[in-house]
Amino acid sequence: MSIDVPGTEGYAEYAAALANDWHKISFRDHHQPVLHLIPTAPSRILDVGAGMGRDAAALASMGHAVVAVEPVDELRAAAIDFYPDSSVVWLDDSLPELRLVRERANTFNVVMVTAVWMHLDEAQRRRGMGTLSELLDDGGLLIMSLRHGPVPARRRMFDVSAADTIRLAEAHRLQLVLNVCSDSAQQANRNRGVIWTRLAFRK
Template sequence: MSINVSGTEGYAERAPALREQWRAISFAGQHGPILHFMPDAPAKIVDIGCGIGTDAAALAALGHAVVAVEPVDELREAARELHPSAPVEWLDDSLPDLAVLLARRGTFDAVMLTAVWMHLDEEQRHRAMPRIASLLRAGGVSIMSLRHGPVPEGRRMFDVTPEETIRLASMQGLRLVCELRTSSVQQANRDRGVTWTRLVFEKSVPPGRP
């Protein structure tokens, strides 16, 4: 059983139900509006808060080298079981510090945070953004989604504004290249009025570098 990491409340207990619920969400269906911002394969991509691994496995199938970070043991094990042949590294680590990942001192062409950022409180978001930026190579992209709407019972979520997220990213040299409001891909969430903001940032290339 997972030891709760701040922001993961409710996920370990509901992992079997979430596994079945999330299996109905396809990679293309979830990310279609921003897929053209993904780097060409082969690229190095980290999927932070990978859940049951749908996106990580799809990215690996496209030829990318993928590290998938998930702090909830039950979800990470579900990802391994659902995608046994996917060439993905499944890593136990968590925001806001990402201590395991950052200790490697590697950088990525893309950092994905899908349905993750809203689990962090204000102080954690301020701590996390510099770490996200440090994981990106110059010219790399960070792809994030922010959830808006009622919070499911037993979960810890905050209604984070795009404006705050854009400001925090800008302070770390991440330039906004896309802001898109979308409905939920899940009918039950649409019925509850849940919407999403998709944000794509590009890490600035230092002056003098090609």
């Protein structure tokens, strides 16, 4: 489905190389700033833009019921190859609507949106935040990462600030609980000056 999804440009043709690069970084190393927010009790977790499945598989291995959304066919295929025995439910879906997720009529204790938000334009972000809020249980957590730095060739990315994202989330009944900056986990990105903002909100 990725050919019809703005923001997925440049991922399908490099899926194998990207998947291998991402696979080299552990879930714990990548998400160190937010690990303390991940529930210890079994929970319902939605991973939006799940890529090659590292995070979804790690969360499932902790006992969580995980639904993973990824619109790039090649990345979903890589995820199934990497984690053939995982209990993760994979959906070919995307923000801002997450139509297939909403059709399942599930809500979630945690929604993770990792390295996705900067691919959406302003109108899509407005619609998408409403969708994410609707999918969260009361008391649930939305955990996001925002990329800042040079845009790779052939990618569609926007400069999205933490302040704008916080204002948008608060307009949808989401209260900020974490706002930290961190270096990129990938050395190549660090060399290019890429940094990340980690945000978490509670509904």
